[in-house]
Amino acid sequence: MNEILNQRNPNEIAEYFSSIQIRYGFKFDFSLESLEKEVDRFLEENSNLSEYTQTIIESLLTAYVGETICRLYNGKWCGEFCGPLNKTGSNYYLCWIEIGDFKYKPSQFIGYYLGNGKKSEGSFYDYLHNRDTSKGIFTDLLGGGLLKRIESER
Numbered sequence: 389m390n391e392i393l394n395q396r397n398p399n400e401i402a403e404y405f406s407s408i409q410i411r412y413g414f415k416f417d418f419s420l421e422s423l424e425k426e427v428d429r430f431l432e433e434n435s436n437l438s439e440y441t442q443t444i445i446e447s448l449l450t451a452y453v454g455e456t457i458c459r460l461y462n463g464k465w466c467g468e469f470c471g472p473l474n475k476t477g478s479n480y481y482l483c484w485i486e487i488g489d490f491k492y493k494p495s496q497f498i499g500y501y502l503g504n505g506k507k508s509e510g511s512f513y514d515y516l517h518n519r520d521t522s523k524g525i526f527t528d529l530l531g532g533g534l535l536k537r538i539e540s541e542r
Contacts, residue, residue, distance in 0.1 A: 398469045398483065402455035405448040418456045427453065427512040431501055442502045446495065454485050454494035461538055463487040490541035492534065 406416040414426050427449070434445055457463055467483040481499075485492045501509045509515075517533040 398451040398465050399455050399458075401448060401451035401469075405452045416452060418459050420456075420460060423453065423456055423516060424513050431498075431512065432506065435502060435505065446498050446502055449498050450483075450495040453498065454483070454492075457485050457487070457492065457494065457538075461487045461542070463492075466491075487538055488542040490538055492538070 402418075406418065409416045409426075409430070414430055416422050416426055416430075430449065435442075437445070451469070454465065458465065463485040465483060466486050469483040481493070481495055483493070483495075485494060497509065497512060497515050501512070515533065516535050
């Protein structure tokens with residue numbers, strides 16, 4: 389995929405992001421392993437960029453994380469997603485993933501991480517598996533990690 393045709397389609401944006409990052413040595417293949425390993429590696433390598441570039445990264449990574457969760461747990465996108473090059477501006481804060489009764493906003497962790505850093509927010513791996521031990525903003529929100537929360541509310 390060489391370009392994003394529909395800036396309002398997070399699935400297409402996630403596919404684009406994956407295809408580009410694979411060229412740079414990342415294994416963004418929509419697997420759980422990619423969420424556990426590659427998201428942290430990507431964030432660490434791309435956290436000291438300009439605010440404009442971070443906004444683009446946040447939008448692309450939000451689409452990838454959300455789409456991966458959808459594929460792994462049979463979720464669906466809801467709300468409005470506007471990609472990084474949308475003519476009226478990027479907006480990915482108004483979208484969420486629904487899995488049964490559970491609602492998840494994939495932009496939350498990424499935005500806080502890029503704004504506050506790993507020292508404040510912890511790793512994405514911890515967010516997935518044991519977020520209750522974090523000192524970040526989500527300390528008690530997930531109660532044992534995102535994946536446990538998804539499993540308990542499906």
